[in-house]
Amino acid sequence: GQQLNQSPQSMFIQEGEDVSMNCTSSSIFNTWLWYKQDPGEGPVLLIALYKAGELTSNGRLTAQFGITRKDSFLNISASIPSDVGIYFCAGQPGGTSYGKLTFGQGTILTVHP
Amino acid sequence: KAGVTQTPRYLIKTRGQQVTLSCSPISGHRSVSWYQQTPGQGLQFLFEYFSETQRNKGNFPGRFSGRQFSNSRSEMNVSTLELGDSALYLCASSAPSSYNEQFFGPGTRLTVL
Numbered sequence: 057g058q059q060l061n062q063s064p065q066s067m068f069i070q071e072g073e074d075v076s077m078n079c080t081s082s083s084i085f086n087t088w089l090w091y092k093q094d095p096g097e098g099p100v101l102l103i104a105l106y107k108a109g110e111l112t113s114n115g116r117l118t119a120q121f122g123i124t125r126k127d128s129f130l131n132i133s134a135s136i137p138s139d140v141g142i143y144f145c146a147g148q149p150g151g152t153s154y155g156k157l158t159f160g161q162g163t164i165l166t167v168h169p
Numbered sequence: 170k171a172g173v174t175q176t177p178r179y180l181i182k183t184r185g186q187q188v189t190l191s192c193s194p195i196s197g198h199r200s201v202s203w204y205q206q207t208p209g210q211g212l213q214f215l216f217e218y219f220s221e222t223q224r225n226k227g228n229f230p231g232r233f234s235g236r237q238f239s240n241s242r243s244e245m246n247v248s249t250l251e252l253g254d255s256a257l258y259l260c261a262s263s264a265p266s267s268y269n270e271q272f273f274g275p276g277t278r279l280t281v282l
Contacts, residue, residue, distance in 0.1 A: 086269075087269040089269070089270070089271075091273075096275075097275050097276070098173070098259050098261075098273030098274050098275050098276050099212075099259070099273045100273070101270060101271070101272060101273075104267070104269065104270050106269075144212065146212075148269045152224075152225070153225060154200070154217050154219065154224040154225040154268075155200050155201075155202040155214075155216075155217025155218075155219070155224065155225050155263070155268070155271070156202070156214045156217060156225050156227065157202070157204075157212075157214065157269075157271060158214070159211055159212040160211075161211050162211065
């Protein structure tokens with residue numbers, strides 16, 4: 057089945073640094089999404105991308121839908137302590153894959169003040 | 170708008186028992202998807218319902234089932250519980266206009282002893 061490879065698995069950074077993480081797929085997706093999950097909570101949608109090459113920002117977060125439609129990346133600028141959490145990419149191939157998102161393994165982000 | 174709600178938040182069961190989890194989607198959302206999250210397998214898609222019909226199903230055994238009611242609320246049932254069913258069960262809802270953007274509830278933490 058489809059798999060998403062997300063990297064890095066974990067990051068330890070200093071407050072104020074920029075962060076970059078990415079996701080690659082073995083197959084094409086029509087939609088890429090980025091989520092953040094805090095301990096004991098459900099994932100929170102950060103950014104949704106619908107077109108190849110699309111670049112979308114949400115505050116200090118910027119995400120891009122790769123031109124090949126098989127990858128996406130997320131950048132966080134000027135990190136702050138509340139950015140700590142697990143970040144997931146998710147893809148949706150379209151067609152009859154109703155309601156099914158395929159998730160990456162997650163990137164654990166730690167921010168040192 | 171109120172977010173996705175899930176009840177109960179925590180549940181402890183023993184092997185062989187069955188369990189029913191409940192999900193109330195965001196008002197106006199008609200699609201509800203269910204996921205299982207474990208440390209080893211990550212987020213795995215269980216099934217999706219729309220207008221009381223299951224449109225998509227993941228690769229889980231028949232012990233996992235679900236249903237959706239006319240008010241879009243959904244339930245999932247796991248029969249003959251196994252130790253490996255211990256997980257965080259998440260439900261997500263989406264609006265008809267942007268069905269790939271799924272909004273998650275806080276999850277139900279199921280522990281099977």
